[in-house]
Each structure stands twice: as C-alpha cells, then as structure tokens.
Amino acid sequence: MNLKALGLLILMAAPTFVSAKSANIWSSIPFIRGADLCQYQQAYSQTRSEYMHDMTSMASELMQAGAKGKEALDMLLAFDALYDKNLRLAMQYKYMDVTLENTLKSYLDSYYTSYPVRDRKVRFRHMNDIRSVIRAINNNQRIGNMPADSYELVDYIAYGSYSLAPNCNGNIQVTITLVGSDGFTKNFAGLGKPSVVMSQIASRIFEEFERTKFPTTLNFNGRTITLLGSPNGSVGETFNPNDAARTCRYMGGRLPNSNELEMISAYGDWNGGIGIGRSVWAISSGSEALVYHPGLRNPSPVRRMSEVNTRKFKYYCIK
Structure with a gap:
C-alpha cells in the first residue's frame, strides 16, 4: 500500500x-434505591454449614474463656441481634438522596473554584419560580415539578441510584445518569463513603464537559x-x-x-x-x-x- x-x-x-456544549441540568436529582449488595454478599458468601461452623467455633472460644454453655449462647444471640439492629438502621437510608444530590453540587462547584474556566459549561438550574422552591423546602418535599417544555429550559435531566456496597464497610455505590434532549445518556459511577462518594462523580462530570475536545x-x-x-x-x-x-x-x-x-x-x-x-x-x-x-x-x-x-x-x- x-x-x-x-x-x-x-x-x-x-x-x-x-467540542462539549453547555450542560444546563435540572437542579432536582431523584435517586432510586438499589439492591443491598452488602446483604446479598453476606447471604451468599457462606454456605449454611460454613455459617454453623463459625458459630460453633465462637461458642467454643467463649466457653474456653469461662462462659457456660447457656451464657455463650446468649452472648452470641445478643451480638447477632445487635449487628442486625445496626444493619437495619443503616438500611433506612433516611435523606440519603438529599445528601447525595447536594454533595454532588457542592463538589462540582469546588472543582470550578480549584480549576477556573473561562466558560463554565455545567450548571444546575431550577425550572420553577423561587417561591415554589422555598415552599417545597419548608414542606420537606423534593424541589420542583417538570413543566412540559423542560428540554427548552435545560439540556439534561439527571437521576441516580445508590446501594450498600458488597464490602459491607459503610461504602455505597452510586450512579448518575444524564438524559439529554435527544434521549441519549451519559453515565457516571462512584464508590465510597456517603460523605465523599459524589466527589468522584463530580470530577468525572467536570472532565467530561470541560476537558478540551x-x-x-x-x-x-x-x-x-x-x-x-x-x-x-x-x-x-x-x-x-x-x-x-x-x-x-x-x-x-x-x-x-x-x-x-x-x-x-x-x-x-x-x-x-x-x-x-x-x-x-x-x-x-x-x-x-x-x-x-x-x-x-x-x-x-x-x-x-x-x-x-x-x-x-x-x-x-x-x-
């Protein structure tokens, strides 16, 4: 040739x-609670015989330390119940969606502060008047309703999902999906503690729209x-x-x-x-x-x- x-x-x-165009995103980001991957991992990480073997070993160690049979059993049941109680509290996910939404916005703003750009492309925009926004906050409701002409006001509608991570150490898995006016999507994912996981996604969104193309x-x-x-x-x-x-x-x-x-x-x-x-x-x-x-x-x-x-x-x- x-x-x-x-x-x-x-x-x-x-x-x-x-080149990446401006991305005005609806300020309200609904989140879907996904499967509890921690509980799934725990349920399938051991067979019943392996679980019984572990419980028997712990009971034996307690009795060697001086506990009687019934005392050892009561202690094991108490520990097991306490773990289940803490797990139930963690699984309530109360206001988790609010935390994820607002930390995403704050982390994204911090990236724009740390890496100034002449023409900021990613912004979050309310589609309702300020009185509706304040009313929703006062009533502990999600902010805003979607008007029929939503895509004339914003470029993307965002939604997310979250679930407990399979490592069971307090991490959560989060995804954010941006749906454009053409129906195509951009997807971003992060894994970490609830207080910081959105910094990963904010970084990827910043890079997607601001890096030179x-x-x-x-x-x-x-x-x-x-x-x-x-x-x-x-x-x-x-x-x-x-x-x-x-x-x-x-x-x-x-x-x-x-x-x-x-x-x-x-x-x-x-x-x-x-x-x-x-x-x-x-x-x-x-x-x-x-x-x-x-x-x-x-x-x-x-x-x-x-x-x-x-x-x-x-x-x-x-x-």
Missing part, C-alpha cells in the same frame, strides 16, 4: 469530534489555530516524531512548533488548550521533527530524539 492510500485510509477512519479553535492575537488532535480524536502517542509529523500531514495539518506548544499549554486542559505537563512532545522545527522535553530547560527544551531517554512521545496536530 503506497503512502497516499495509507493517508486516505487514516483520514477515513478518523472520527469527527465536536478536538477539533477546537484558539485565537492568538488575531491568528486562528485549529487543534486537530490525532486520528483517534485525542492526544496521540508515537515512538518517532517523524511518524507523528507524517500523520499530521495526512490529516491536513502539522505538528506545533515549540512556541505554539507553549502558548496552547498556557490555556490549560480546561480552556481549549492542551497542557504540556511532564510529558515529552513531538514538535516541528522548520523541516525537522524534534521533541520538546519540559524537564530539560538548559539550554533549551527542544531536543533531538537521541538526546532524551524516553522513546514514547505525545503529539497532536494543528492547522
């Missing part, structure tokens, strides 16, 4: 990506640069910068030079740019394909491939 045919094949295989366009002092990415629609990897340069030509673009790489990095991963980080990048320098090593600043981070230890380089194409 000649190079021209290979280039055409790569272009045909490369998917088209669109290709193609995207940046303006440098009146000059427009389009970031094409690589044929798989993301930042690519290569073992040779010359191969990356050839791929970019097939895509109708080129590798960035060192100045462009640094300017694009200044935008950051959340504002339409691509951060350099600690990775070594394939770049262009005139007619040559070189590498940019951020850890080798003296005399310059621009090096030949033979001057650096790594043999795997990241790259993206621009035009």
Whole structure:
C-alpha cells in the first residue's frame, strides 16, 4: 500500500469530534434505591454449614474463656441481634438522596473554584419560580415539578441510584445518569463513603464537559489555530516524531512548533488548550521533527530524539 492510500485510509477512519456544549441540568436529582449488595454478599458468601461452623467455633472460644454453655449462647444471640439492629438502621437510608444530590453540587462547584474556566459549561438550574422552591423546602418535599417544555429550559435531566456496597464497610455505590434532549445518556459511577462518594462523580462530570475536545479553535492575537488532535480524536502517542509529523500531514495539518506548544499549554486542559505537563512532545522545527522535553530547560527544551531517554512521545496536530 503506497503512502497516499495509507493517508486516505487514516483520514477515513478518523472520527469527527465536536467540542462539549453547555450542560444546563435540572437542579432536582431523584435517586432510586438499589439492591443491598452488602446483604446479598453476606447471604451468599457462606454456605449454611460454613455459617454453623463459625458459630460453633465462637461458642467454643467463649466457653474456653469461662462462659457456660447457656451464657455463650446468649452472648452470641445478643451480638447477632445487635449487628442486625445496626444493619437495619443503616438500611433506612433516611435523606440519603438529599445528601447525595447536594454533595454532588457542592463538589462540582469546588472543582470550578480549584480549576477556573473561562466558560463554565455545567450548571444546575431550577425550572420553577423561587417561591415554589422555598415552599417545597419548608414542606420537606423534593424541589420542583417538570413543566412540559423542560428540554427548552435545560439540556439534561439527571437521576441516580445508590446501594450498600458488597464490602459491607459503610461504602455505597452510586450512579448518575444524564438524559439529554435527544434521549441519549451519559453515565457516571462512584464508590465510597456517603460523605465523599459524589466527589468522584463530580470530577468525572467536570472532565467530561470541560476537558478540551478536538477539533477546537484558539485565537492568538488575531491568528486562528485549529487543534486537530490525532486520528483517534485525542492526544496521540508515537515512538518517532517523524511518524507523528507524517500523520499530521495526512490529516491536513502539522505538528506545533515549540512556541505554539507553549502558548496552547498556557490555556490549560480546561480552556481549549492542551497542557504540556511532564510529558515529552513531538514538535516541528522548520523541516525537522524534534521533541520538546519540559524537564530539560538548559539550554533549551527542544531536543533531538537521541538526546532524551524516553522513546514514547505525545503529539497532536494543528492547522
């Protein structure tokens, strides 16, 4: 296969990506209580004979410690009843949905505080007037009703599910589903303590909507640069910068030079740019394909491939 045919094949295989749009989400997130995976795990982790063997062993240990037969039995029954009582209390899930909904929102806001963006994409929006919101809170009710034109007001409706995790140490498994106006869904999951589990999901939602997606366009002092990415629609990897340069030509673009790489990095991963980080990048320098090593600043981070230890380089194409 000649190079021209290979280039055409790569272009045909490369998917088209669109930058993430704004995501206005209905502020009320109903949660469905799922199966108790902890109880399921306990029920099926031991056979009846294994359970009886464990109980017999514990009774024997109590009697060796000085307890009489009836005393040992009473103690075992008391411990078993106490465990069941605590489990029932934990399984009441009282106000768990409120906790999950509000911690998700607060964690997401904290990510926006820690990683500022010029154009925030994810926001939660009430579809009812403020008096209805306050009335629902005062009556201990879920906030808001869905009007018929919901998708004219928001981009996504969210709902979630939660259940006790099978490790039985107080963790819960949580899922969040975003349903778009086109009916397609985005799903996110987390596992952890109720007070922190939503930080995982908030992080994934933030990354889904705020991380740079290709193609995207940046303006440098009146000059427009389009970031094409690589044929798989993301930042690519290569073992040779010359191969990356050839791929970019097939895509109708080129590798960035060192100045462009640094300017694009200044935008950051959340504002339409691509951060350099600690990775070594394939770049262009005139007619040559070189590498940019951020850890080798003296005399310059621009090096030949033979001057650096790594043999795997990241790259993206621009035009």
